[in-house]
Amino acid sequence: MTQINHYYTELQGSYLFSEIAKRRTKFMEENPNAAIISLGIGDVTRGLPEAVVKAMHAAVDELANPGSFRGYGPEQGYDFLIQAIIDNDYKARGIDIASNEVFVSDGSKCDVGNIQEIFSQDAVVAVQDPVYPVYVDTNVMAGRSGKFNKETNQYENIVYLPCSAENNFTPSLPDRKVDLIYLCYPNNPTGMTLTKEELKRWVDYAKANDCIILYDSAYEAFIQEKDVPRSIYEIEGAREVAIEFRSFSKTAGFTGVRCAYTVVPRELQAKDANGNVVKVNDLWNRRHTTKFNGVSYVTQRGAAAIFSPEGKAQIASIVDYYMTNARIIRDGLASLGLEVFGGVNAPYIWLKTPNGLDSWAFFDKLLSEANIVGTPGVGFGQSGQGYFRLTAFGSLENTEKAIERITKLSL
Numbered sequence: 001m002t003q004i005n006h007y008y009t010e011l012q013g014s015y016l017f018s019e020i021a022k023r024r025t026k027f028m029e030e031n032p033n034a035a036i037i038s039l040g041i042g043d044v045t046r047g048l049p050e051a052v053v054k055a056m057h058a059a060v061d062e063l064a065n066p067g068s069f070r071g072y073g074p075e076q077g078y079d080f081l082i083q084a085i086i087d088n089d090y091k092a093r094g095i096d097i098a099s100n101e102v103f104v105s106d107g108s109k110c111d112v113g114n115i116q117e118i119f120s121q122d123a124v125v126a127v128q129d130p131v132y133p134v135y136v137d138t139n140v141m142a143g144r145s146g147k148f149n150k151e152t153n154q155y156e157n158i159v160y161l162p163c164s165a166e167n168n169f170t171p172s173l174p175d176r177k178v179d180l181i182y183l184c185y186p187n188n189p190t191g192m193t194l195t196k197e198e199l200k201r202w203v204d205y206a207k208a209n210d211c212i213i214l215y216d217s218a219y220e221a222f223i224q225e226k227d228v229p230r231s232i233y234e235i236e237g238a239r240e241v242a243i244e245f246r247s248f249s250k251t252a253g254f255t256g257v258r259c260a261y262t263v264v265p266r267e268l269q270a271k272d273a274n275g276n277v278v279k280v281n282d283l284w285n286r287r288h289t290t291k292f293n294g295v296s297y298v299t300q301r302g303a304a305a306i307f308s309p310e311g312k313a314q315i316a317s318i319v320d321y322y323m324t325n326a327r328i329i330r331d332g333l334a335s336l337g338l339e340v341f342g343g344v345n346a347p348y349i350w351l352k353t354p355n356g357l358d359s360w361a362f363f364d365k366l367l368s369e370a371n372i373v374g375t376p377g378v379g380f381g382q383s384g385q386g387y388f389r390l391t392a393f394g395s396l397e398n399t400e401k402a403i404e405r406i407t408k409l410s411l
């Protein structure tokens with residue numbers, strides 16, 4: 001028989017969400033009348049902004065007509081969208097990005113998952129702990145992780161950078177040589193951000209130590225505070241060391257529509273097996289154009305409409321809606337004396353479980369006593385043990401109800 005890629009056998013089952021579903025289903029079978037509220041999922045609940053819908057309808061009409069029909073488009077994205085991204089997300093903030101540095105895709109999950117394949121299999125990978133699992137699993141598939149250690153809940157060849165209340169969720173620099181560093185800000189799951197000075201420390205480190213930062217900024221649109229960096233390219237020298245990932249998923253209800261983009265600066269270099277210098281941008285362009293045939297025209301028209309004056313106003317109101325939920329959760333929990341993090345510049349609230357409960361024990365308590373589903377922090381990594389994630393993506397009504405229920409618990 002044909003052999004499989006044996007690194008796949010090192011993958012741990014997607015234990016977290018299947019275990020949540022299992023416990024939820026069991027509870028519902030035993031308590032069929034319970035009105036469960038989910039603050040666990042990372043999916044959005046508002047509809048698409050009107051400007052997006054209008055633009056997508058118009059684009060469909062264009063495609064219906066042979067005179068304005070479009071088939072395959074540029075794999076990297078249409079100029080109208082790339083230009084709108086550059087003008088609004090970068091130029092307006094004083095950052096120069098060229099059009100051949102932007103790659104439009106069908107999601108940041110694919111991009112943050114695929115980016116590793118242009119680097120050597122020997123590359124040493126560092127991740128924050130807790131972590132968005134895609135960074136780890138895609139490196140497991142590629143054979144960079146080594147074996148999984150059930151005792152430590154970690155892969156032996158991955159460098160984990162613990163983030164907890166003790167270090168204010170600011171990871172320490174790696175204590176050994178690494179090649180690729182995944183940083184996610186605003187962070188999923190902790191909802192925390194870095195200051196410009198803290199981010200500069202990482203850029204300086206990457207420059208001094210010849211490594212590349214993979215900067216996942218999928219939640220950038222939720223940043224509320226003025227001094228929080230919105231792009232790693234706000235930091236001097238970042239163009240030489242960082243790739244940035246952005247998504248329209250959470251900002252504009254695109255989780256189902258699918259559109260995102262990745263910025264790979266022309267200055268970013270790596271070396272081939274003979275020590276020759278290679279532009280990472282050329283490699284990603286090659287990979288992208290070989291394996292991807294572009295995001296649909298209709299979707300890209302919808303995404304471009306986000307940058308129109310009406311689109312911007314509608315997006316602002318969606319972000320405001322979710323961040324109101326975040327504030328309700330944060331303030332509600334804090335008023336009960338719980339230690340809460342995040343939720344200020346991100347739609348995630350990360351709380352320390354009360355009375356030393358472990359993450360799953362708190363999950364069971366919330367489910368059985370308040371009929372609320374959240375996400376146990378340990379599911380994102382060992383440093384998430386004793387923490388719990390709630391999301392602000394629910395409806396306002398459910399969010400208020402959920403906090404009311406938690407208020408009545410004895411914690």
Ligand code: PLP
Pocket residue numbers: 042106107108109110112132184188216218246247248249254255259260
């Ligand atoms: N990056 C992070 C940190 C995320 O939390 C998510 C989605 O939950 C993604 C990327 C994926 O985004 P997309 O919907 O663009 O694939």
